[in-house]
Amino acid sequence: PTTKQWYQRRVHGESLGDIQNVNIEPLWIISLSFIPVSSDDTGSSQVRLQVYRVNVDDVGTSTHDLFALNPHKSVPVLVDSNLVITESSSAITYLINQYSPSQLYPLCAKKKSQIDQRLQFNIGRFYMALNECIQPIYMGETSTIETEKLDELKEVLMWINQMTVGGYVLDNSMTIADIAFLSTMSTLEACNIVSFYPYKNI
Helix, strand or coil: HHHHHHHHHHCCCCCCCCHHHCHHHHHHHEEEEEEEECCCCCCCCEEEEEEEECCCCCHHHHHHHHHHHCCCCCCCCEEEEEEEEEEEHHHHHHHHHHHHCCCCCCCCHHHHHHHHHHHHHHHHHHHHHHHHHHHHHCCCCCCCHHHHHHHHHHHHHHHHHHHHCCCCCCCCCCCCCHHHHHHHHHHHHHCCCCCCCCCCCC
């Protein structure tokens, strides 16, 4: 089943049988390795990307190779030469700073601080509020979402709606914050636990 179908079946209390034998999208995520190749005529670095798929159940994240890179057993993991980064927001900012400085994450310290704030909001408030709602369901602990937790998620969405009045997470141009928010927002949309109707800017 797809992510949305799997989640909705869990909500309705339907058994999926042996979960190890079911091809469920949330069990897979990308672990990244970037290898710099050369610079083009514009001075921008060209980067060759090697992608390794990791099963994020207890077996997949406990493999020797992944554990050696990240003892916390989490993904994604970015490897660039001898540098290892195990947090997605840090990986995004590093890649832009190292290989392609642009308006996605500009050199201006003030602008960067605003983007950083959005990145922290995504992981510290948005993702956390969403996870509080859905984790007990996909772990099989319950089939309902607590009203208080759902209200907290809706409050976060109200703030995001205010942030995106200019069409993007910050002002009127795309930054890496939009890319970070996209992952959380698409997960929320797939779970279909709230209506986006009240949030006209999202």
